[in-house]
Amino acid sequence: MSTDFRLPDLGEGLVEAEIVQWHVAAGDEVTLNQTIAEVETAKAVVELPSPFAGTVSAIRHAEGDVVPVGEVLISFDVEGSDAAAAETAEKREPNLVGYGAAPRSTARPQRRARAGAAGDAVDLAVREAAPHDAIAPSAPEREPRERPRSTPPVRKLARDLGVDLDLVAASGVDGLITRDDVEAYAARTATATPEAPRGPVPPTAAPVASAAGDERIPIRGVRKHTADAMVRSAFTAPHAATFLTVDVTASVAFVAGLRADARYAERRVGIMAVAAKAVCLALRRTPELNATWDDAAGEIVRFAKVNLGIAAATERGLVVPSVKDAGGMPLLELSDAIRALAETARAGKATPADLSGSTFSITNYGVFGVDAGTPILVPGEAGILGLGAVQRRPWEHEGGVALRDVMTLSLSFDHRLVDGAEAARFLTDVGDVLRDPARAMVFA
Known part of the structure; x- marks a missing residue:
C-alpha cells in the first residue's frame, strides 16, 4: 500500500522546517530508521529517520522548500506487516523521537512546587490575598475546564483557520486533537456565512521596489528566529548596561602556563573559559x-543552576547553545564543554535541547578585535556579558605605568530584575577573578 510521511513535530514550538538535503530518491529501498532527509529549523539541522521500511514512491518537496509541520514530505510503498504499521503511524500526530515526546496522559501536569536549591528554581513571589480578591457571593463558581490537548503546530493551524479547539472532537491517542480533526471541523463549518469585518480593513503595504542588482533574501531559518528573539527582547525587557575595563595580565599568564604544561596542553584553555568560570562564581x-x-505568573524565578549560554557565530547565523549546570564544573571541564558546544553549533549539529534552557549568556566579540559593545539579552534572561578583545596597553601598575593586558567587560541586564548596585557588584566580582585568578579559591 502507499503511505505518506509527514514532517514531524520537531518540538520547541517549531512550526516549519526547510529541506536541506534529501538522502533518498524515488525508487530507492529504505529500511526502518534510515535517514531520509536533513531539515533545518529555526534552531538546528535535524536528520529525519524513516518510520518504516519500503520503497520511495514520490518526493513531495524539493531541497530548499520550507514545509509546515504536518505536511506530506515523501510517499512510500510498503507491504505486509510494514503496511499495517505504516497505516497506524499515519493516523498518529507526527512526532520526531527526541524532539518532543508523544502525549501519554490526558491529565494536565500540575505546576511543580519550588523548593529552593532542591528544585530547579526558587519561587520569590509572596502571595497575599487582598480584600478585592474575594469572590462575590452572587457570582456563580465556574468549574475549571481542561484545555483541549494538541500540539503547537495544530494550535497554530486552528488559529489560522479561526477554529475554537474547545468545539473540536479529538480522534488522536489519549484525546489528542490532530491536524485532521481541525481541518475536518473547518470544512464542516466552511459553508457558514462569514462575519463582516468590524471597522475598516487595514491597507496592505506596497512591496518595496528593488533597484537593479539588489539582492532579496528570504527571511527564514536562524535569521528569522534571531530577529524575532531580538525584537521580543528589546521591546520586553528594559535594558541597562554597565562597563568595566580590567587588567587581565595575570589571567593571560595563567592560561599560558596551562598551555605550556604537558598535562593540560591538549585542553586548550583560553581567556573565554576563565571568564566563564568567573561568571559562574560571581552568580x-x-x-x-x-x-x-x-x-504571566507574577513571579521572579531564580534558577538553582547556571546553564551558561555561549553565543556562537555560524554560517547559518547567530545561535546560543548552553552548557548545562556550568556552575558545577571545574575550569578544565567547563573549557572542554564550551569548545565542544561551539564546534557542534558551527557544524550545524546542535540540537534544540542544546539551543535552549540557558539562564545567563556570554558573547565574545573580542575574537573579532572589538573592544566593547552592548549586547541584547537572550529573551527570558536577566543578563548577558560581553567580552572585549585583550589589548596590550599602557596601564597603571604598582604605582607606575607599564604595558599590561587589558580587556573591557560589558554587562547588559534586565532592569526589572537587577538594580544598578547588583549589576556593579557582579561585574566587579567577575573583574576581580580575571584580574587575579587565585581569588577564585576564596570565592564564597
Missing part, C-alpha cells in the same frame, strides 16, 4: 542575574 553572590521575569 553565586548575585543570584538576581541568574533569574527570569515570569509575567
Whole structure:
C-alpha cells in the first residue's frame, strides 16, 4: 500500500522546517530508521529517520522548500506487516523521537512546587490575598475546564483557520486533537456565512521596489528566529548596561602556563573559559542575574543552576547553545564543554535541547578585535556579558605605568530584575577573578 510521511513535530514550538538535503530518491529501498532527509529549523539541522521500511514512491518537496509541520514530505510503498504499521503511524500526530515526546496522559501536569536549591528554581513571589480578591457571593463558581490537548503546530493551524479547539472532537491517542480533526471541523463549518469585518480593513503595504542588482533574501531559518528573539527582547525587557575595563595580565599568564604544561596542553584553555568560570562564581553572590521575569505568573524565578549560554557565530547565523549546570564544573571541564558546544553549533549539529534552557549568556566579540559593545539579552534572561578583545596597553601598575593586558567587560541586564548596585557588584566580582585568578579559591 502507499503511505505518506509527514514532517514531524520537531518540538520547541517549531512550526516549519526547510529541506536541506534529501538522502533518498524515488525508487530507492529504505529500511526502518534510515535517514531520509536533513531539515533545518529555526534552531538546528535535524536528520529525519524513516518510520518504516519500503520503497520511495514520490518526493513531495524539493531541497530548499520550507514545509509546515504536518505536511506530506515523501510517499512510500510498503507491504505486509510494514503496511499495517505504516497505516497506524499515519493516523498518529507526527512526532520526531527526541524532539518532543508523544502525549501519554490526558491529565494536565500540575505546576511543580519550588523548593529552593532542591528544585530547579526558587519561587520569590509572596502571595497575599487582598480584600478585592474575594469572590462575590452572587457570582456563580465556574468549574475549571481542561484545555483541549494538541500540539503547537495544530494550535497554530486552528488559529489560522479561526477554529475554537474547545468545539473540536479529538480522534488522536489519549484525546489528542490532530491536524485532521481541525481541518475536518473547518470544512464542516466552511459553508457558514462569514462575519463582516468590524471597522475598516487595514491597507496592505506596497512591496518595496528593488533597484537593479539588489539582492532579496528570504527571511527564514536562524535569521528569522534571531530577529524575532531580538525584537521580543528589546521591546520586553528594559535594558541597562554597565562597563568595566580590567587588567587581565595575570589571567593571560595563567592560561599560558596551562598551555605550556604537558598535562593540560591538549585542553586548550583560553581567556573565554576563565571568564566563564568567573561568571559562574560571581552568580553565586548575585543570584538576581541568574533569574527570569515570569509575567504571566507574577513571579521572579531564580534558577538553582547556571546553564551558561555561549553565543556562537555560524554560517547559518547567530545561535546560543548552553552548557548545562556550568556552575558545577571545574575550569578544565567547563573549557572542554564550551569548545565542544561551539564546534557542534558551527557544524550545524546542535540540537534544540542544546539551543535552549540557558539562564545567563556570554558573547565574545573580542575574537573579532572589538573592544566593547552592548549586547541584547537572550529573551527570558536577566543578563548577558560581553567580552572585549585583550589589548596590550599602557596601564597603571604598582604605582607606575607599564604595558599590561587589558580587556573591557560589558554587562547588559534586565532592569526589572537587577538594580544598578547588583549589576556593579557582579561585574566587579567577575573583574576581580580575571584580574587575579587565585581569588577564585576564596570565592564564597
